[in-house]
Amino acid sequence: MNIKYILWFLLRGIVSYPIFYIGLTLINIFIMFFYDIKDNLGNYGLFSMIIIILIGIIYNFTFYTRDSKKIGIITIYGGDIISGFLIPFIEILTFMIIAIFIILITIGYISFTAIAIGFGFTLLTSIIIAIRFIFTDIYKIIKEN
Amino acid sequence: MTEIRAISLIKDFSTRRVINNISMDINQGNFILIKGPSGAGKTTLAMIISGLIKPDGGSVHINGRNYYNLSRFDRYKLRKSFSYIFQNNIFINNSSVIENILIPFINKKASKNDFKKALYYLDLFGLNNTANKKIYKLSGGEQAIIGIIRGIITEEYTDVIIADEPTSQLNEELEEKILKIFKYLNSKGKTILLISHSKKAELFAKEIYFMENGKITNYEKRIKE
Numbered sequence: 001m002n003i004k005y006i007l008w009f010l011l012r013g014i015v016s017y018p019i020f021y022i023g024l025t026l027i028n029i030f031i032m033f034f035y036d037i038k039d040n041l042g043n044y045g046l047f048s049m050i051i052i053i054l055i056g057i058i059y060n061f062t063f064y065t066r067d068s069k070k071i072g073i074i075t076i077y078g079g080d081i082i083s084g085f086l087i088p089f090i091e092i093l094t095f096m097i098i099a100i101f102i103i104l105i106t107i108g109y110i111s112f113t114a115i116a117i118g119f120g121f122t123l124l125t126s127i128i129i130a131i132r133f134i135f136t137d138i139y140k141i142i143k144e145n
Numbered sequence: 146m147t148e149i150r151a152i153s154l155i156k157d158f159s160t161r162r163v164i165n166n167i168s169m170d171i172n173q174g175n176f177i178l179i180k181g182p183s184g185a186g187k188t189t190l191a192m193i194i195s196g197l198i199k200p201d202g203g204s205v206h207i208n209g210r211n212y213y214n215l216s217r218f219d220r221y222k223l224r225k226s227f228s229y230i231f232q233n234n235i236f237i238n239n240s241s242v243i244e245n246i247l248i249p250f251i252n253k254k255a256s257k258n259d260f261k262k263a264l265y266y267l268d269l270f271g272l273n274n275t276a277n278k279k280i281y282k283l284s285g286g287e288q289a290i291i292g293i294i295r296g297i298i299t300e301e302y303t304d305v306i307i308a309d310e311p312t313s314q315l316n317e318e319l320e321e322k323i324l325k326i327f328k329y330l331n332s333k334g335k336t337i338l339l340i341s342h343s344k345k346a347e348l349f350a351k352e353i354y355f356m357e358n359g360k361i362t363n364y365e366k367r368i369k370e
């Protein structure tokens with residue numbers, strides 16, 4: 001895949017849907033930040049993290065379902081079976097990296113395990129989104145959107 | 146080289162049979178025109194043949210392989226031989242004209258030549274000043290032209306061009322220009338599958354299928370020089 005193109009479309013997406021990408025950055029910040037402070041939250045630490053991860057998955061899935069035309073068109077015009085995975089993965093990963101920088105700038109510390117949890121969230125969300133694209137008729141997706 | 150054989154295709158949408166036992170052979174380098182009234186099943190047939198809609202019955206063989214029995218991975222690979230021009234302009238609305246044209250290169254390394262080719266086609270249709278405009282700012286006719294340019298710009302990499310009523314929103318002059326481009330691509334060995342109501346398109350086709358109520362009611366083979 002031509003990564004340059006994906007990033008270009010991502011930039012276009014940021015301009016069109018800034019609120020979504022701000023939300024995505026906040027979710028990434030919360031997931032990684034909550035992991036690092038979960039011990040301070042006592043019994044609620046793990047529970048809070050799971051809730052945020054679930055919200056994050058629903059949030060991304062809803063967005064990429066509503067905005068599925070872009071991935072559908074790219075897939076029809078020469079994309080391959082992994083386009084449905086790779087496009088959301090690169091986009092969510094970009095905002096995970098931004099979230100890491102924001103945490104480092106504001107709090108000054110982030111553990112490797114928190115980054116791994118953030119990466120796991122990115123991977124899991126992208127796989128869930130990709131499943132929809134792999135198992136749904138692409139023509140149907142672009143016609144319906 | 147892409148040879149297509151459709152055998153006894155059937156497709157139902159809820160209780161309505163849209164495609165009813167259609168068979169056809171499409172050899173590389175053919176120029177096929179499908180005609181028929183609205184709702185005859187022309188678009189559905191083209192979409193089944195090009196691998197975008199699974200039929201409820203029958204099979205589509207591409208280069209001897211039963212397309213819909215292949216793994217998804219192989220289907221995606223085979224589908225790269227096709228290029229599409231859709232009836233309803235389907236674009237990424239928040240992107241510019243040039244970005245929409247170059248979408249098919251997302252899986253390839255678009256060279257400067259491809260970019261120049263896109264500009265050449267825009268110039269050919271008098272749309273060179275629209276390259277950086279948002280696609281939704283263009284009129285329906287202009288969008289139709291952009292859809293056509295996107296469909297033909299990858300002709301180097303594709304064997305078959307599926308065009309679903311590409312000229313329905315265009316005037317006669319533009320229609321002829323586009324049909325001539327199809328003819329030129331066909332002379333280079335590309336297969337053209339054109340759905341059109343146009344009388345003019347009949348002059349360019351090598352084979353014409355007439356459809357009604359999901360069936361092929363007539364077939365004409367034109368002898369070309």
